Amino acid sequence: MSEDIWFEDALLPPRELVEDTVKGLANLDEHHLAAAENKGAALEQELNERVYRLFDLTAEETALIEKSLRRQTAR
Numbered sequence: 001m002s003e004d005i006w007f008e009d010a011l012l013p014p015r016e017l018v019e020d021t022v023k024g025l026a027n028l029d030e031h032h033l034a035a036a037e038n039k040g041a042a043l044e045q046e047l048n049e050r051v052y053r054l055f056d057l058t059a060e061e062t063a064l065i066e067k068s069l070r071r072q073t074a075r
Helices: 015-026 030-054 059-074
Strands: none
Touching: 030 059
16 A cells, blocks of 8 residues: 655745755855864863763873773874
8 A cells, every 4th residue: 555645835944944044054164164163072071071070080080081082083
């Protein structure tokens, strides 16, 4: 039994919104991308620090984890 799936136009975003989004993404330059990466790195570091506090890790334990993370990132 084969049934066709039909979508109502209301389920799809307006064409103008899609076109504006595509134009906006196309206009991202290296500066904006680098800023987003920096923000992501800062958020990741903040999250790591909160997890370290949550598990009550010592400075030595934290340093070992950070060293391991740097090695994994370098690969």
